């Protein structure tokens with residue numbers, strides 16, 4: 001891959017430690033969502049390595065490396081963790097949007113929560129396709145926008161939903177499509193991927209759900225979103241002056257207040 005300086009990823013807040021904690025918390029939400037599994041595709045029974053795109057803190061890749069010590073795992077990010085300490089896991093610094101130059105094809109490529117960092121999804125998916133042949137698997141996990149509510153709450157009556165819409169407009173100005181997740185299936189089909197499966201999971205916000213698992217997911221998701229809003233909520237919506245500083249701060253404050261009531 002080419003090594004360039006990137007300024008596309010707009011989610012990381014000023015406090016790196018807190019962003020790492022938030023990503024680890026989000027990892028727990030995904031584990032609960034997938035009922036304890038790290039992935040849901042069939043893991044190919046061959047010696048090809050596994051690739052993790054935009055690995056963040058490396059929590060997923062490290063868990064995979066420990067669980068499958070006979071598999072080599074390559075995990076890359078614009079800001080990768082330092083050395084993994086595991087002989088079968090390498091972290092690389094790379095931009096997913098650059099041309100990939102891997103020596104071998106992969107048996108499995110994983111990409112989780114990448115929407116705020118990818119400007120050209122068709123190209124990224126094409127690179128996945130080319131690097132999985134023959135017979136590899138791709139698993140993408142991400143948030144769907146706009147946020148849904150089970151009681152069909154409208155944007156006008158939720159500051160959090162309004163924040164989501166303003167954020168989406170700002171991301172759009174910066175070449176990012178916050179509805180990309182909903183387009184993956186059609187794009188994968190167009191590229192020639194087969195056995196495509198789309199699964200929708202619902203994350204409650206707050207501890208109101210009936211089942212124990214959903215209650216836990218709701219508690220962690222609320223903490224995740226509150227941390228995210230506090231850290232990056234204002235910066236995202238003041239980019240390109242869509243809102244003034246004060247308007248943005250007011251929107252974040254009222255959205256946070258709404259979350260506190262969840």
Ligand SMILES: C[S@@+](CC[C@H](N)C(=O)[O-])C[C@H]1O[C@@H](n2cnc3c(N)ncnc32)[C@H](O)[C@@H]1O
Pocket residue numbers: 008009011023026027053054055056057059060076077078079094095096097111112113114116117118
């Ligand atoms: C929301 S975090 C998710 C991290 C990890 N996938 C997880 O699920 O825990 C998004 C990560 O993608 C990385 N990222 C964003 N755009 C990227 C790009 N173009 N190339 C490589 N990494 C990127 C960010 O640096 C960040 O660590």
